[in-house]
Amino acid sequence: MNKRCFIVGLPGAGKTTFLAALWHSINNNSVETKLKLNKIDNGQYLAQLSRKWVDAEPLERTVPSNEQKDICVNLIMPTGKTFDLFLPDLSGETFQKQYEQREISKELVEYVKAADAILFFIHVDGVKPLGFIPEHFTNSSEGNSVHRLVREPQKHDPIQVQTIELLQFILDLRKYEKTNVGFVFSAWDLVKQSDNKMTPEEFLFDYMNMLWQFCNSNSDILHYSLWGISAQGGKLDDRDTLLEKDFPIERIVVEDAGGNKGWDITLPLYSMMGEIE
Amino acid sequence: MADNITADTNRLPELAAERIADVDNLISDDIEMSDSEDLKEDDIRKGYLQLPSGRALSLQETYSVMASENTVMIILIGPSECGKTTIETTLYQLFQRGKVSGFLFAGSKTIQGYEERSFYTRVNSKQEVATTPRTSRGLQEIFLHLRLFDENKNQKINYLFADLSGEEIQAHLADINSLTKNMPFIKLADTYTVILDGERLANKHQRNGVIEEASIMVRTILDAGLYSSSTKVQLVISKYDIIEGGNDANTKQYIERNLQELRLLILRYINNVSLHKVAAMPNEGSLEVGFGLDSLLLSWEYVPAYMQMDTTYGVNYSVKSEFNKLFYKLAGEAHE
Numbered sequence: 001m002n003k004r005c006f007i008v009g010l011p012g013a014g015k016t017t018f019l020a021a022l023w024h025s026i027n028n029n030s031v032e033t034k035l036k037l038n039k040i041d042n043g044q045y046l047a048q049l050s051r052k053w054v055d056a057e058p059l060e061r062t063v064p065s066n067e068q069k070d071i072c073v074n075l076i077m078p079t080g081k082t083f084d085l086f087l088p089d090l091s092g093e094t095f096q097k098q099y100e101q102r103e104i105s106k107e108l109v110e111y112v113k114a115a116d117a118i119l120f121f122i123h124v125d126g127v128k129p130l131g132f133i134p135e136h137f138t139n140s141s142e143g144n145s146v147h148r149l150v151r152e153p154q155k156h157d158p159i160q161v162q163t164i165e166l167l168q169f170i171l172d173l174r175k176y177e178k179t180n181v182g183f184v185f186s187a188w189d190l191v192k193q194s195d196n197k198m199t200p201e202e203f204l205f206d207y208m209n210m211l212w213q214f215c216n217s218n219s220d221i222l223h224y225s226l227w228g229i230s231a232q233g234g235k236l237d238d239r240d241t242l243l244e245k246d247f248p249i250e251r252i253v254v255e256d257a258g259g260n261k262g263w264d265i266t267l268p269l270y271s272m273m274g275e276i277e
Numbered sequence: 278m279a280d281n282i283t284a285d286t287n288r289l290p291e292l293a294a295e296r297i298a299d300v301d302n303l304i305s306d307d308i309e310m311s312d313s314e315d316l317k318e319d320d321i322r323k324g325y326l327q328l329p330s331g332r333a334l335s336l337q338e339t340y341s342v343m344a345s346e347n348t349v350m351i352i353l354i355g356p357s358e359c360g361k362t363t364i365e366t367t368l369y370q371l372f373q374r375g376k377v378s379g380f381l382f383a384g385s386k387t388i389q390g391y392e393e394r395s396f397y398t399r400v401n402s403k404q405e406v407a408t409t410p411r412t413s414r415g416l417q418e419i420f421l422h423l424r425l426f427d428e429n430k431n432q433k434i435n436y437l438f439a440d441l442s443g444e445e446i447q448a449h450l451a452d453i454n455s456l457t458k459n460m461p462f463i464k465l466a467d468t469y470t471v472i473l474d475g476e477r478l479a480n481k482h483q484r485n486g487v488i489e490e491a492s493i494m495v496r497t498i499l500d501a502g503l504y505s506s507s508t509k510v511q512l513v514i515s516k517y518d519i520i521e522g523g524n525d526a527n528t529k530q531y532i533e534r535n536l537q538e539l540r541l542l543i544l545r546y547i548n549n550v551s552l553h554k555v556a557a558m559p560n561e562g563s564l565e566v567g568f569g570l571d572s573l574l575l576s577w578e579y580v581p582a583y584m585q586m587d588t589t590y591g592v593n594y595s596v597k598s599e600f601n602k603l604f605y606k607l608a609g610e611a612h613e
Contacts, residue, residue: 109326130373131399132398133402133404133405134559137406151396153389161388165331210373
């Protein structure tokens, strides 16, 4: 039995850190997780990531030349059923290119079409409120400078807009077949620092309302779930604090849409993969 | 083709817009429809596919939208720099903050088009006065697209926006063939949104010209028969913050009276005319960004095709053909 999860996210969205923490979690027995590794087959890449992750060392950015398209892990469910999960680690620049240069490799098109679910990573730090000039300056201001800033789409366009555009590409490629999308708000600890009661559901509604509208008005073609995940547990600058935990897995925070918290980073995958026959 | 049909006595009476429409042009072989018209093999980079550009759509690119889903085509009419593009882009931007008038954002084929037009109204452009770049466009890419979800009716509706400047209309003044040849989409308009520049209306030396210009533009279109029984017209005063800020009773009274006159003129042709005050990106005064756009959006209401039929057409009709029976069925539904 095979399952395919397509992992999407702009540069620095937390995709690789998630995979590192995932590998550690499925290999580790100190904490119960829904999915566990059944047998090691070709886990070299993930094992390398995980080795750095446990010591809270920075992970290298996945660049297009270093993309891992054939990651496959053999997993076992609580029921004892096993399956192969394919999940590529693609560079954020690949998705940036889709947004800015409007092109996609045919190989990726096949991945998108074959995916059982999409895991979409959004770094909470990149989500900024939309500010209109008239709300910040009065007409008596000095006026505009002569040198106009040139718009750089990936830098200036709101993250929710870029997310919607990438989702539209995915839905279009899949011919509007109903698609299962899990949104992962990464570096979730940053949100909790400023508002401890905020849930992923509230974060989507309050800070990315256009994306909330898009998801809710397209329920005929899109089913979505929400997760707040801190795969690293905090900022790497504060490495000593991160390493104080007895088990690295205790650094992980996973929060579901409604705010239920735990350490099980396999939950998004487990819930999205559906029934394993 | 139209002449042959006229000979048939069972034929339904034509609407004005149908009479002048060059159907052959509309249903031409040039229209390429495929199930993946948005995805094209890129000739430059082998192994790559080109994704939709996201920029404004050409008329041809709108056909797949119009053919498959509920669509409202809105044509904004007004002189250059009267605020047409700012109205279009601010409505899009309001959805980034929340739903508008019970509508949810359900997608857009022109996100790039919106974003590039919106940038200089945002704080992160590092400007201190909001501006919308003057629309520079070729003849091809003219439509902005919004797909909205109506919460009350539980349906998705496509909105296609095209804007026509006074200059473009005047270039074809009193020459309907030239107008419809150069801008064939005008025949497909469900609603005309006529923009009157509030900044110029607030100026005693310019206001008569604004009314005069709007009146001629509207008459050019209506006298050409480019409307049907269900066409709507909105008379919109843009930049209303300037009028509100001026707080001049005389100006307000002038506007009130002249807009009523304009409305009466349009009512000679069609029944649905509404008046709106809008300040999309107010630079002064206390009005909020997007002021008036919620009611303007509601006035662009989608009317299903069967509701657009003027049912009085059927009254003296003999039911001979299957087609006419179908017409009665649809007209019957329209009354329900």
